[in-house]
Amino acid sequence: MKSLIRQNFLMALAVAIIGLLICIFVFYELQSLKGWGVAVDNAGKLRFNSQWPKAAGFLYFEKVCLKKEDPQSSASKNYIERIEKSRKTVFKAIEDLKYGKDGSKAISSVSDEKAVTLFNEIEGGYKELFNLIDNLVKTCDERLLGKIDEVSENILSKAMELTPLLAKKGVNDTRLLQVQILTIILILVIMALSFGFSLYSTKILKNTISELTNGIKSFEKGDFRVLITTKYKEFSPIANSLNALKRVIEGMLNGMLNASEITSKVIEGQYEDVEEASPVSSQIQSLVEKASSIGSELTDLLASIERSTEEMKLAISEISKNTHETADRAKLVKISASEMEETVLALERSMGEIRNISEIIRGIAEQTNLLALNASIEAARAGEAGKGFAVVANEVKELAKKVSDFTGEIEKIVDNLSQEVKNTVEKAEKTKEMVDEVEKATSMIAGAVEEQTAVTDSIVENTLQTKEKSFALISEIEDLRKVVEKLNELFKDIKVSSDILSEISLTNKITGKLFDIEKIQVTDEELEKLSVNALVNLAVLGHINWKMGFLSALNEGVIPQVERDHRRCLLGRSMQILEKRLKGTPVEPVLKSLEKPHEELHGLVGRVERELDLKDKESITRFIELNVLPIFEEVMKHLLDIRDACRRHGCD
Numbered sequence: 001m002k003s004l005i006r007q008n009f010l011m012a013l014a015v016a017i018i019g020l021l022i023c024i025f026v027f028y029e030l031q032s033l034k035g036w037g038v039a040v041d042n043a044g045k046l047r048f049n050s051q052w053p054k055a056a057g058f059l060y061f062e063k064v065c066l067k068k069e070d071p072q073s074s075a076s077k078n079y080i081e082r083i084e085k086s087r088k089t090v091f092k093a094i095e096d097l098k099y100g101k102d103g104s105k106a107i108s109s110v111s112d113e114k115a116v117t118l119f120n121e122i123e124g125g126y127k128e129l130f131n132l133i134d135n136l137v138k139t140c141d142e143r144l145l146g147k148i149d150e151v152s153e154n155i156l157s158k159a160m161e162l163t164p165l166l167a168k169k170g171v172n173d174t175r176l177l178q179v180q181i182l183t184i185i186l187i188l189v190i191m192a193l194s195f196g197f198s199l200y201s202t203k204i205l206k207n208t209i210s211e212l213t214n215g216i217k218s219f220e221k222g223d224f225r226v227l228i229t230t231k232y233k234e235f236s237p238i239a240n241s242l243n244a245l246k247r248v249i250e251g252m253l254n255g256m257l258n259a260s261e262i263t264s265k266v267i268e269g270q271y272e273d274v275e276e277a278s279p280v281s282s283q284i285q286s287l288v289e290k291a292s293s294i295g296s297e298l299t300d301l302l303a304s305i306e307r308s309t310e311e312m313k314l315a316i317s318e319i320s321k322n323t324h325e326t327a328d329r330a331k332l333v334k335i336s337a338s339e340m341e342e343t344v345l346a347l348e349r350s351m352g353e354i355r356n357i358s359e360i361i362r363g364i365a366e367q368t369n370l371l372a373l374n375a376s377i378e379a380a381r382a383g384e385a386g387k388g389f390a391v392v393a394n395e396v397k398e399l400a401k402k403v404s405d406f407t408g409e410i411e412k413i414v415d416n417l418s419q420e421v422k423n424t425v426e427k428a429e430k431t432k433e434m435v436d437e438v439e440k441a442t443s444m445i446a447g448a449v450e451e452q453t454a455v456t457d458s459i460v461e462n463t464l465q466t467k468e469k470s471f472a473l474i475s476e477i478e479d480l481r482k483v484v485e486k487l488n489e490l491f492k493d494i495k496v497s498s499d500i501l502s503e504i505s506l507t508n509k510i511t512g513k514l515f516d517i518e519k520i521q522v523t524d525e526e527l528e529k530l531s532v533n534a535l536v537n538l539a540v541l542g543h544i545n546w547k548m549g550f551l552s553a554l555n556e557g558v559i560p561q562v563e564r565d566h567r568r569c570l571l572g573r574s575m576q577i578l579e580k581r582l583k584g585t586p587v588e589p590v591l592k593s594l595e596k597p598h599e600e601l602h603g604l605v606g607r608v609e610r611e612l613d614l615k616d617k618e619s620i621t622r623f624i625e626l627n628v629l630p631i632f633e634e635v636m637k638h639l640l641d642i643r644d645a646c647r648r649h650g651c652d
Contacts, residue, residue, distance in 0.1 A: 018190060038104035040166045042093035046122055047159035049090045050129075054152040056082040057133040058145065065140030083133055090126050098123075105166075115165040118158050125155040241531070317453075353413060371395050527574055532581060532651035536643045539571035540636065543601070547632050550604070554624065557614045559605070566602035571639075578642075587645040594638040601631050 060079040063069055069076060097119060100106030107119045129151045136144045211229070527535065546562050546569070553560035563569045575591075582588045604627060613619055645651075 014193075018193065038102065039097055039107070040163060042097045042104055043159060043163040043166050045089060045093040047156060047163060049086050050152050050155040050159055052086040053083055053129060053133055054148055056086065057136050057148055061136060061140060061142070061145065080137065083137075087130055094123050094126065115162055118162040118165070122155055122158050122162065125151055125158065129155060241534070357409060357413065522570060524573060527577055532578060532646050533643060535574045535578060536639055536646070539574060540639050542570040543632070543635060543639075547628075550628065551624065554608070554614070554620050559609060559614075562605060564602055564605045566599045569602065571598060582651060585651065586649050587642060587651060590638065590641050590645050594635070594642070597631055597634040597638065601635050604628060604631065
């Protein structure tokens with residue numbers, strides 16, 4: 001991949017080198033002109049200093065030699081210092097001109113021989129001048145003054161002649177103009193190169209930005225099949241970020257389409273369940289109505305049983321009363337028999353009639369016993385047997401009446417035969433025994449009546465309990481009716497909700513069709529270019545789609561056709577990249593903790609094959625609640641922890 005920065009650097013380096021060469025050339029030319037200026041300045045020093053040593057020598061002769069001042073005085077030393085200072089200045093200028101020192105041009109570089117000759121004569125003149133001044137200081141010889149003045153004037157005239165030659169005024173102006181023109185040309189060349197470089201860079205930027213813009217416009221049009229590329233690695237982060245965004249949007253769109261398909265299937269299943277449940281609800285409603293009708297009939301029947309039982313209790317009470325009366329009369333008969341025992345002798349003539357009457361009484365007692373037995377049997381049957389028992393009770397009542405009537409006849413006969421009963425003692429004893437039998441039978445009937453009363457009370461109590469339970473059953477049936485009504489309303493709400501979800505699913509499908517996406521596998525090369533946050537986001541979306549596919553398959557009762565190997569999924573292939581990038585960072589422990597739950601999540605497919613009965617909806621629901629959802633939530637938590645940790649500590 002080309003580097004735009006490298007190309008720009010090379011082009012900028014070329015322009016810089018050209019500019020540097022121009023600067024060096026200009027600097028050289030300017031230094032050259034400056035050197036001639038220094039040379040002219042040195043020539044001026046030679047001209048100016050030609051008079052200073054002479055003046056200092058003359059003053060020394062006047063003040064020291066003529067006035068006889070001490071040579072060691074401050075004034076004498078001052079004159080000597082002036083001479084020495086002038087000597088240094090002169091010979092420094094001569095040395096600079098002669099050897100080209102301190103920025104000065106060397107006199108040898110002058111093409112004019114006259115200037116070189118004048119310089120040599122000036123150098124010799126200054127040597128001679130300073131020798132004369134030194135002799136003057138030593139000897140105070142007045143004759144040296146004229147010679148000094150002559151040599152000084154000669155130096156001045158030659159220095160004045162040398163200066164114009166060094167200046168080369170006309171030649172330097174021409175070179176300066178040439179340098180200026182050349183500098184302008186070179187500046188224009190640099191500007192042209194810079195402008196060309198700018199155009200080239202602008203063209204590269206424009207083309208690169210155009211490539212990125214075309215990709216973004218494709219995304220804007222809904223075409224996510226375009227993979228954004230660039231020739232320059234400086235724009236690779238932008239291209240990689242856009243491609244990562246493309247992958248994220250593709251994952252979101254694929255997830256939306258998968259969710260729409262799953263929602264549609266679930267809605268179809270809900271429609272079928274509602275259609276199947278509607279007849280069941282109607283059947284339940286019908287059963288509730290029948291149960292309500294049966295409950296009402298049962299209540300009426302219990303009320304009828306209660307009334308019959310009350311009538312039975314009254315009948316039993318009447319029988320008990322009659323039985324007690326019979327017993328009382330039997331006692332009276334017994335008393336009469338005792339009395340009859342005293343007068344039995346007087347009853348001999350009526351014995352036949354008494355015997356007949358006793359036989360009748362015995363027959364009645366036997367029939368009474370049979371009727372009492374039948375009454376006990378009928379009472380044991382309960383229920384409808386109450387009617388039969390009433391008949392038996394009436395018979396007993398009639399028999400008791402007959403017994404009473406015949407007893408009355410016996411009393412009349414006994415009264416009639418009271419005078420004759422003295423002769424029938426033995427027969428009176430038999431009558432007494434018969435009365436005892438009647439008394440025993442009456443006692444048995446009384447016991448049976450008491451038992452029947454207890455049974456009847458039990459029937460009444462059970463009837464009351466049954467009545468209470470019937471009322472509770474009717475109340476529960478009414479509650480069931482309300483539940484069925486609410487169930488019907490719920491079915492209607494479910495149908496409405498299903499219609500709304502169906503429309504939402506259809507809308508998502510239409511929205512998904514607005515975009516052109518490809519379900520292609522992200523390559524490892526693409527993963528290497530993505531940031532940590534982009535890898536985490538893609539992993540989150542990928543596992544959400546994995547979960548939807550897994551749950552959809554379980555809902556359909558088939559083995560999920562999703563990735564089984566956690567190392568081959570998007571996150572699994574990204575783990576090595578993430579481990580390299582996050583090694584030694586605070587995020588590394590969070591990444592390592594993701595390995596185990598991630599492996600368990602993808603291992604759920606194998607567990608479905610080994611452990612789950614796909615026809616048992618209850619076991620599927622329990623498996624999802626206990627295994628799928630907790631493991632998936634743990635994986636999502638680790639992924640979000642990695643994302644949050646990267647935001648805090650920085651991963652890219």
